[in-house]
Amino acid sequence: MPDKLVSLSDAIAKHVVDGASVVTGANLEADIPFAATYEIIRQGIKGLNLIAPISDASADMLIGAGCCAEVTGAWVGNVSGGLGHNYRRAFEKNEPHGIMVHDYSNFSLGMALMAGAYGMPYAPTRSILGSDILKSNPNFIQTENPFHAGEKVVLVAPIIPDVAILPVQRADTAGNHHHWGSTGVTREAALAAEKIILLADEIVEPQVILSDPSRVMVPGYLVTAVCHVPAGVHPAPMTGRWRRDSNFFNDYHARSRTRDGFLEWLDDWVLNVPDHAAYLKKLGGALDDLKVKRSAPAAETNFAAA
Amino acid sequence: MANYSIQELMIVAAAREIRDGEVIFVGMRLPITAYGVARLTHAPNAVGLFECGIARYAPADGMLYTMSDPPNQENAAWTSGLVPVMSQLQRGRVDAGFIGGAEIDRYGNINTSYIGDFGNPEVKLPGSGGAADIAAMSKRLLAIMNHEKRRLVERVDYVTSPGYLNGGTGRTEAGIAGGPAAVITDRAILRPHGDDHELHLASVHPEHTAEEVREHTGWNLKDMPGMAETPPPSREELDALHAIDKDGFWRS
Numbered sequence: 001m002p003d004k005l006v007s008l009s010d011a012i013a014k015h016v017v018d019g020a021s022v023v024t025g026a027n028l029e030a031d032i033p034f035a036a037t038y039e040i041i042r043q044g045i046k047g048l049n050l051i052a053p054i055s056d057a058s059a060d061m062l063i064g065a066g067c068c069a070e071v072t073g074a075w076v077g078n079v080s081g082g083l084g085h086n087y088r089r090a091f092e093k094n095e096p097h098g099i100m101v102h103d104y105s106n107f108s109l110g111m112a113l114m115a116g117a118y119g120m121p122y123a124p125t126r127s128i129l130g131s132d133i134l135k136s137n138p139n140f141i142q143t144e145n146p147f148h149a150g151e152k153v154v155l156v157a158p159i160i161p162d163v164a165i166l167p168v169q170r171a172d173t174a175g176n177h178h179h180w181g182s183t184g185v186t187r188e189a190a191l192a193a194e195k196i197i198l199l200a201d202e203i204v205e206p207q208v209i210l211s212d213p214s215r216v217m218v219p220g221y222l223v224t225a226v227c228h229v230p231a232g233v234h235p236a237p238m239t240g241r242w243r244r245d246s247n248f249f250n251d252y253h254a255r256s257r258t259r260d261g262f263l264e265w266l267d268d269w270v271l272n273v274p275d276h277a278a279y280l281k282k283l284g285g286a287l288d289d290l291k292v293k294r295s296a297p298a299a300e301t302n303f304a305a306a
Numbered sequence: 307m308a309n310y311s312i313q314e315l316m317i318v319a320a321a322r323e324i325r326d327g328e329v330i331f332v333g334m335r336l337p338i339t340a341y342g343v344a345r346l347t348h349a350p351n352a353v354g355l356f357e358c359g360i361a362r363y364a365p366a367d368g369m370l371y372t373m374s375d376p377p378n379q380e381n382a383a384w385t386s387g388l389v390p391v392m393s394q395l396q397r398g399r400v401d402a403g404f405i406g407g408a409e410i411d412r413y414g415n416i417n418t419s420y421i422g423d424f425g426n427p428e429v430k431l432p433g434s435g436g437a438a439d440i441a442a443m444s445k446r447l448l449a450i451m452n453h454e455k456r457r458l459v460e461r462v463d464y465v466t467s468p469g470y471l472n473g474g475t476g477r478t479e480a481g482i483a484g485g486p487a488a489v490i491t492d493r494a495i496l497r498p499h500g501d502d503h504e505l506h507l508a509s510v511h512p513e514h515t516a517e518e519v520r521e522h523t524g525w526n527l528k529d530m531p532g533m534a535e536t537p538p539p540s541r542e543e544l545d546a547l548h549a550i551d552k553d554g555f556w557r558s
Contacts (some may be wrong), residue, residue, distance in 0.1 A: 028358040028388070029358065029373065029375070030374035043510065053388065053433065053435075074434050074435050075432045075435055076432050080370075082432070083431065087429070088429070091427070101430065104433075104434070105389070105436060106357050107357075107396070107439035108438075108439070111389070127396065129444065129468070130471055130480035130481070130482050131466060132419070132464045133466055152480070154317065180385070181374075181376075182374060182379060182385045182387070183359050184387060185386045185388050185389065187387055188389060214448075217425030237375050240427060243376055295439070296380055
């Protein structure tokens with residue numbers, strides 16, 4: 001099998017180019033690829049279109065760091081704190097510059113990625129009817145159900161992201177992987193995207209993945225690059241691995257209240273931290289406290305052929 | 307001095323909106339605890355859905371800062387994706403759903419997107435999340451709001467999540483069924499009343515008055531027939547709440 005294991009900095013440098021559309025959080029509040037967020041900021045990549053139903057503080061950081069031109073999302077903010085301060089400054093003061101937001105709801109963004117994933121020309125939905133999202137986002141068209149005269153439906157244009165950055169619990173070096181727990185729009189994003197960068201919490205032997213193909217999000221042949229990034233989701237949670245670091249989110253929200261405060265936070269946690277290994281070292285004992293320690297394994301599953 | 311906080315009263319009021327055996331779109335924050343209280347008291351057969359892709363029977367064992375946190379995953383009825391779970395709404399299988407909001411108007415339309423004109427807004431709010439979907443497609447919409455005059459307005463600037471739109475047959479004309487059933491605030495409970503579905507004052511929380519509620523409402527709020535005081539949380543409801551909220555997150 002091809003070896004796709006590369007460093008996170010190489011994967012970002014090669015596959016996340018200026019102006020790319022990037023899925024930066026497909027699993028709502030869990031599995032947000034913060035390690036990739038930080039690396040994008042370190043590399044100074046510009047003009048990104050961030051695609052995520054909810055990406056918690058990740059989008060706010062990328063906006064504040066000047067990496068983001070557009071957000072394609074349903075909810076942009078800090079889950080713990082509410083409105084993101086950088087998001088607000090970008091809108092109200094064009095600081096560091098203005099951004100464009102493409103309004104979706106969670107379900108309609110899921111439908112758009114689903115249409116992209118399955119090669120559908122559009123996805124029809126009963127949602128968005130009655131919402132002004134129909135007016136503020138031209139990627140929705142209200143029409144009549146051709147199978148049922150007089151019934152209103154909304155057509156959602158497909159989204160095909162350039163890159164999806166997807167954290168998973170474990171992967172082999174060819175990109176075959178297991179993901180468990182709720183998945184948000186991860187599968188749709190993975191199948192829709194032109195490229196997939198996998199952030200593996202753990203690298204395992206191929207047989208571990210082959211032993212349980214039901215837990216595979218998409219097969220490894222669709223994956224472009226595999227990065228071994230333990231706790232790459234920090235401060236977001238990952239089922240069976242990491243709890244949410246609420247203090248970290250709260251600290252970010254408080255410190256980013258002013259532009260200067262945000263820039264200090266950015267120096268502290270991103271720009272003066274050379275890579276993910278240094279970030280984990282900086283977290284120190286706090287990271288150990290966030291580790292899921294109890295074991296609650298699933299029942300054994302038999303895949304024997306005979 | 308009451309032996310409960312206003313947040314606890316709101317949680318209990320929200321729990322009472324959940325009927326036994328119903329499928330509930332739970333969402334985030336306060337309704338997570340409300341779902342748990344309902345399950346432990348009058349609605350032991352309710353099912354909870356979470357848009358991250360989770361269905362649950364028993365409430366999570368452990369504090370949930372977000373619906374995706376590990377305690378909501380362990381012993382879930384289903385950990386799936388957003389599209390399969392939210393499609394339960396579109397399939398017509400969700401009895402009631404909770405949402406919050408920055409602004410609500412007299413017909414229950416909710417704005418979480420833009421203050422001012424959306425082409426040139428004064429403030430850009432975080433957006434819909436799942437709210438527009440829950441509002442359009444659940445059978446009963448339950449909204450939870452802080453009761454301030456700037457939040458309960460005559461007409462929202464932008465309809466993120468449709469209520470009764472312009473009232474009357476507005477929802478039917480837009481092609482959607484259901485609609486807001488209750489708005490639970492920190493002062494009162496409002497419900498739609500009459501053919502035009504305008505929100506009326508259904509009950510006032512203990513230690514608050516109808517006059518005060520009206521002062522903090524941006525339209526001429528009328529009383530619903532039989533308007534009364536919101537019953538305070540019972541001992542059983544508070545015990546259930548404290549069993550779920552072990553850290554006292556909602557008590558302060």
